[in-house]
Amino acid sequence: MSVPRPVFLLTDFGIGGYYAGVMRGVIAARAPGCAIHDLSHGIRPGHCREAAYVLEAALPFLPADAVVVVVVDPGVGSPRRILGLRLRERSLLAPDNGILTPFFEDPQAVLHQVDREDLSLPERSRTFHGRDVFAPVAASLATGLREEELGVRVADPFRLEIAAAREEPPGLRGEIVYVDPFGNLVSNIDRATLQSWRGDRRVRVSVKGAIVGPVVGTYADVAVGQLLAYVGSTGHLEVAVRDGRADTALGAGVGATIDVEVSA
Amino acid sequence: MSVPRPVFLLTDFGIGGYYAGVMRGVIAARAPGCAIHDLSHGIRPGHCREAAYVLEAALPFLPADAVVVVVVDPGVGSPRRILGLRLRERSLLAPDNGILTPFFEDPQAVLHQVDREDLSLPERSRTFHGRDVFAPVAASLATGLREEELGVRVADPFRLEIAAAREEPPGLRGEIVYVDPFGNLVSNIDRATLQSWRGDRRVRVSVKGAIVGPVVGTYADVAVGQLLAYVGSTGHLEVAVRDGRADTALGAGVGATIDVEVSA
Amino acid sequence: MSVPRPVFLLTDFGIGGYYAGVMRGVIAARAPGCAIHDLSHGIRPGHCREAAYVLEAALPFLPADAVVVVVVDPGVGSPRRILGLRLRERSLLAPDNGILTPFFEDPQAVLHQVDREDLSLPERSRTFHGRDVFAPVAASLATGLREEELGVRVADPFRLEIAAAREEPPGLRGEIVYVDPFGNLVSNIDRATLQSWRGDRRVRVSVKGAIVGPVVGTYADVAVGQLLAYVGSTGHLEVAVRDGRADTALGAGVGATIDVEVSA
Numbered sequence: 165m166s167v168p169r170p171v172f173l174l175t176d177f178g179i180g181g182y183y184a185g186v187m188r189g190v191i192a193a194r195a196p197g198c199a200i201h202d203l204s205h206g207i208r209p210g211h212c213r214e215a216a217y218v219l220e221a222a223l224p225f226l227p228a229d230a231v232v233v234v235v236v237d238p239g240v241g242s243p244r245r246i247l248g249l250r251l252r253e254r255s256l257l258a259p260d261n262g263i264l265t266p267f268f269e270d271p272q273a274v275l276h277q278v279d280r281e282d283l284s285l286p287e288r289s290r291t292f293h294g295r296d297v298f299a300p301v302a303a304s305l306a307t308g309l310r311e312e313e314l315g316v317r318v319a320d321p322f323r324l325e326i327a328a329a330r331e332e333p334p335g336l337r338g339e340i341v342y343v344d345p346f347g348n349l350v351s352n353i354d355r356a357t358l359q360s361w362r363g364d365r366r367v368r369v370s371v372k373g374a375i376v377g378p379v380v381g382t383y384a385d386v387a388v389g390q391l392l393a394y395v396g397s398t399g400h401l402e403v404a405v406r407d408g409r410a411d412t413a414l415g416a417g418v419g420a421t422i423d424v425e426v427s428a
Numbered sequence: 429m430s431v432p433r434p435v436f437l438l439t440d441f442g443i444g445g446y447y448a449g450v451m452r453g454v455i456a457a458r459a460p461g462c463a464i465h466d467l468s469h470g471i472r473p474g475h476c477r478e479a480a481y482v483l484e485a486a487l488p489f490l491p492a493d494a495v496v497v498v499v500v501d502p503g504v505g506s507p508r509r510i511l512g513l514r515l516r517e518r519s520l521l522a523p524d525n526g527i528l529t530p531f532f533e534d535p536q537a538v539l540h541q542v543d544r545e546d547l548s549l550p551e552r553s554r555t556f557h558g559r560d561v562f563a564p565v566a567a568s569l570a571t572g573l574r575e576e577e578l579g580v581r582v583a584d585p586f587r588l589e590i591a592a593a594r595e596e597p598p599g600l601r602g603e604i605v606y607v608d609p610f611g612n613l614v615s616n617i618d619r620a621t622l623q624s625w626r627g628d629r630r631v632r633v634s635v636k637g638a639i640v641g642p643v644v645g646t647y648a649d650v651a652v653g654q655l656l657a658y659v660g661s662t663g664h665l666e667v668a669v670r671d672g673r674a675d676t677a678l679g680a681g682v683g684a685t686i687d688v689e690v691s692a
Numbered sequence: 693m694s695v696p697r698p699v700f701l702l703t704d705f706g707i708g709g710y711y712a713g714v715m716r717g718v719i720a721a722r723a724p725g726c727a728i729h730d731l732s733h734g735i736r737p738g739h740c741r742e743a744a745y746v747l748e749a750a751l752p753f754l755p756a757d758a759v760v761v762v763v764v765d766p767g768v769g770s771p772r773r774i775l776g777l778r779l780r781e782r783s784l785l786a787p788d789n790g791i792l793t794p795f796f797e798d799p800q801a802v803l804h805q806v807d808r809e810d811l812s813l814p815e816r817s818r819t820f821h822g823r824d825v826f827a828p829v830a831a832s833l834a835t836g837l838r839e840e841e842l843g844v845r846v847a848d849p850f851r852l853e854i855a856a857a858r859e860e861p862p863g864l865r866g867e868i869v870y871v872d873p874f875g876n877l878v879s880n881i882d883r884a885t886l887q888s889w890r891g892d893r894r895v896r897v898s899v900k901g902a903i904v905g906p907v908v909g910t911y912a913d914v915a916v917g918q919l920l921a922y923v924g925s926t927g928h929l930e931v932a933v934r935d936g937r938a939d940t941a942l943g944a945g946v947g948a949t950i951d952v953e954v955s956a
């Protein structure tokens with residue numbers, strides 16, 4: 165028998181409980197030898213937009229044959245569907261609540277509904293499909309099941325409205341879409357958008373009206389304790405405090421406005 | 429050489445430290461190729477009853493040949509014993525402080541004391557048996573040691589008093605035994621007890637005297653922000669707030685009373 | 693192909709984010725079958741001294757062929773070097789910020805600079821070398837690359853000043869170097885120093901001037917709620933509260949003074 169595909173878990177289960185652990189148990193029981201990895205269990209409860217951001221940021225770095233299981237599922241037990249998305253050699257499982265939105269436009273994406281009850285655990289609760297449906301289905305995919313076998317094709321998935329940065333003369337306006345564990349504020353302004361707008365002009369970044377400064381290269385380009393703006397590791401404009409926390413320094417979180425303007 | 433049995437860790441080590449990581453190190457060193465899983469490290473420090481609940485809730489979902497190591501051990505370094513429990517093909521290691529109580533009545537359970545000093549690390553501290561005793565013994569079990577080789581049979585393990593729900597006319601009274609990371613309150617009233625008591629009657633649930641409402645199916649059956657009672661994923665009556673936290677909404681935690689009464 | 697060496701991750705990424713998960717992804721993609729373990733992600737952000745302590749405490753317990761990756765890296769993106777340290781059969785990767793100081797005096801330690809850009813991910817950010825450099829280099833080491841292939845030898849690494857306990861008549865004075873998740877205070881006074889200083893004398897321990905008591909064996913030697921001093925699992929003098937937290941009880945953390953004096 166061949167080695168199972170590696171499985172990555174992304175949930176809002178938090179770090180104190182055993183829910184992720186019991187999902188590991190189900191997968192390990194049904195796919196012995198499977199490498200099971202925690203991508204993160206720290207999505208804020210029910211925050212689908214945050215899960216979508218993390219998934220989009222992380223996916224390119226995961227193994228080409230990874231099975232990624234996303235359980236951020238405030239609608240668990242309701243008639244909401246569960247989706248299986250094939251993206252080249254990778255497989256993603258998630259509730260049909262918009263978390264997979266970043267991949268819908270990819271011409272390679274193929275979307276199926278999970279409607280094979282025989283793949284679930286024999287007793288299926290109405291409040292913990294991570295354990296009872298997602299984990300056993302992931303184990304099946306890891307051991308060779310193909311997406312076509314999950315259920316019918318889906319053409320009308322639920323889509324999240326994902327805000328794009330926009331020109332708002334005289335500047336470029338975006339918003340904070342993720343706060344990382346260091347308190348760094350990640351925006352929806354990507355490198356290409358920033359570059360095409362600014363050209364060769366010197367710019368100044370502000371968050372919620374508070375001036376951060378020009379766009380620099382990395383933390384060490386400013387003094388300890390200073391605010392800085394830079395293009396971060398996901399290619400988005402970020403704001404941080406060197407050796408500190410920008411979220412508390414600026415009183416800003418997800419949804420805060422970020423502006424780029426030409427500096428004097 | 430055959431593949432080691434998978435090992436699951438359940439501790440109160442918290443999520444910030446390295447103690448679970450160093451247990452992984454010891455197991456990986458002695459059982460190369462062993463799949464080591466975190467069941468949870470979020471048991472509240474020293475709370476044996478909580479560990480017993482999580483262990484009972486999770487065990488049925490773990491691989492049939494799992495080795496489960498429980499290190500919630502406020503008596504570490506004292507003469508308290510360490511127990512090895514064989515339950516069909518699974519092996520459980522835990523201090524003799526009652527954590528294994530839920531399994532003592534199982535006719536298949538066989539209990540041994542761990543008294544083979546040669547299985548411990550050469551230098552054995554008096555404050556970290558997770559690293560010095562539990563981890564190496566788990567590695568031995570994972571690689572083929574049988575429980576009979578751990579030490580003498582034990583007939584008198586320490587038992588936790590585990591409160592049962594009881595009829596308290598005109599209602600059924602239980603208590604909260606676990607608060608999950610979402611703030612959901614899990615009680616000791618199980619589905620069978622609830623059903624046999626209520627029969628066809630409409631019932632109303634309250635916690636600490638505050639009315640929650642009838643028993644519904646899942647979160648989506650109430651409006652966002654509303655309290656609800658439902659039979660949760662472990663088959664126990666639970667109380668939650670949809671997209672919120674019941675523990676803070678009700679000011680309730682482990683030990684809080686929960687009552688089921690016939691509604692008017 | 694042989695099985696990859698096991699990899700252990702030690703970072704300050706915290707427990708909420710996905711940064712450790714994405715490092716796992718990079719390693720799993722480049723070293724299929726590699727066992728990847730979390731040693732800890734709970735180092736306080738940027739606290740190199742704490743990372744050095746944890747690394748020194750944990751290393752002896754890790755597999756003899758472990759690859760250990762330390763990403764506590766406030767200077768990321770600046771010209772700071774990345775170091776590869778060979779210590780017998782183990783390999784350690786860390787920024788050149790002093791984290792590896794505890795091993796520099798080991799006659800077996802061999803230190804190289806990581807200056808092979810071809811080992812990094814093709815696009816290398818300036819703020820997340822954990823993902824773009826440390827993880828792929830770790831995967832290379834896990835799959836057979838030797839340290840000599842990383843880059844030139846290094847003779848002048850950055851060294852942390854690591855405070856040693858000292859005689860300060862009439863006593864022995866040290867400081868707290870680590871607070872564990874239970875709130876236990878770990879000092880820089882090791883067993884040998886303590887023994888050679890005290891001889892057969894009865895001693896009394898205090899922290900920040902507050903008397904803790906004599907040195908006992910383990911938690912169970914004092915009553916619940918009482919302070920105690922004992923030689924802990926890393927061979928250092930520690931202070932705890934039985935079934936409680938010494939850090940809050942004493943208002944003490946890293947850097948607090950600890951004194952041992954002959955008792956009356």
